[in-house]
Amino acid sequence: MAVNTRVPLIAGNWKMNLDHLQAIAFVQKLAWSLKDSGHDFSATEVAVFPPFTDLRSVQTLVAADKLPLAYGGQDVSTQESGAYTGEISAAFLAALECQYVLIGHSERRTLHNETDEVVAAKVTAALKHNLVPIICVGETAADLELHGPSAVPVAQLKAALAGVDNAADIVVAYEPVWAIGSGQAATPEQAEQVAAALRSTLAEVLGQDVADKTRVLYGGSVKGVNIAGFMKEPNVDGALVGGASLDITEFSSIVRFQKHVGL
Numbered sequence: 001m002a003v004n005t006r007v008p009l010i011a012g013n014w015k016m017n018l019d020h021l022q023a024i025a026f027v028q029k030l031a032w033s034l035k036d037s038g039h040d041f042s043a044t045e046v047a048v049f050p051p052f053t054d055l056r057s058v059q060t061l062v063a064a065d066k067l068p069l070a071y072g073g074q075d076v077s078t079q080e081s082g083a084y085t086g087e088i089s090a091a092f093l094a095a096l097e098c099q100y101v102l103i104g105h106s107e108r109r110t111l112h113n114e115t116d117e118v119v120a121a122k123v124t125a126a127l128k129h130n131l132v133p134i135i136c137v138g139e140t141a142a143d144l145e146l147h148g149p150s151a152v153p154v155a156q157l158k159a160a161l162a163g164v165d166n167a168a169d170i171v172v173a174y175e176p177v178w179a180i181g182s183g184q185a186a187t188p189e190q191a192e193q194v195a196a197a198l199r200s201t202l203a204e205v206l207g208q209d210v211a212d213k214t215r216v217l218y219g220g221s222v223k224g225v226n227i228a229g230f231m232k233e234p235n236v237d238g239a240l241v242g243g244a245s246l247d248i249t250e251f252s253s254i255v256r257f258q259k260h261v262g263l
């Protein structure tokens with residue numbers, strides 16, 4: 001078994017919250033709060049995913065104050081440029097020095113009818129511009145009942161990897177739809193079971209080396225009180241946090257999970 005050298009990633013998905021002025025104040029406070037508490041950013045990476053309209057402000061602040069925070073878009077177009085009203089291309093995100101982009105979040109899949117094919121095309125578009133796609137997968141409560149815990153996330157991941165080669169830098173986020181915003185997180189054991197299945201899928205499709213280095217996150221009602229349990233699991237390398245990422249104290253406590261784990 002390979003030694004785990006994956007740097008944990010705690011990612012905050014703001015969804016449609018905080019305008020660009022609020023984003024500036026929030027990111028400044030978050031960085032100060034983490035620095036004040038002695039957070040080691042090289043030991044646990046921190047990323048925020050603001051709305052598109054905030055990204056330029058976040059970029060300017062991060063660059064001016066040399067903040068050790070990563071950031072990215074919550075979605076990306078399959079297209080490069082052209083007559084696609086309302087869309088944002090990977091080239092535009094790269095121009096704002098985004099490192100990451102969320103792809104295939106369940107809210108995109110359900111509210112905007114994003115199919116596995118669209119998700120795969122977005123992953124390819126992101127990689128073309130050297131953005132690290134955070135590929136979101138997860139089953140609904142009905143899927144869980146019908147197919148068990150891993151079948152749907154594994155199938156979604158296989159489909160999303162259609163155009164990916166084994167040189168790609170990717171992150172996978174397992175987010176059971178029933179756990180998102182419900183206050184009902186999966187248990188660490190459930191998250192580990194699916195994360196392990198997703199890692200096996202990565203090994204099958206992209207090879208063992210990629211599987212060993214790729215971070216698999218858990219998302220769905222992650223809070224300061226439950227993060228430690230997830231982070232103890234060998235195949236869980238971080239969290240994709242929604243609601244709790246909008247509260248600086250709560251998000252900082254998630255980022256500083258080592259304190260709870262006692263590492």
Ligand SMILES: O=C[C@H](O)COP(=O)(O)O
Pocket residue numbers: 013105175179180181182183219220221222240241242243244
């Ligand atoms: O992208 C984040 C997920 O949708 C989780 O959201 P939540 O932490 O509010 O459950």
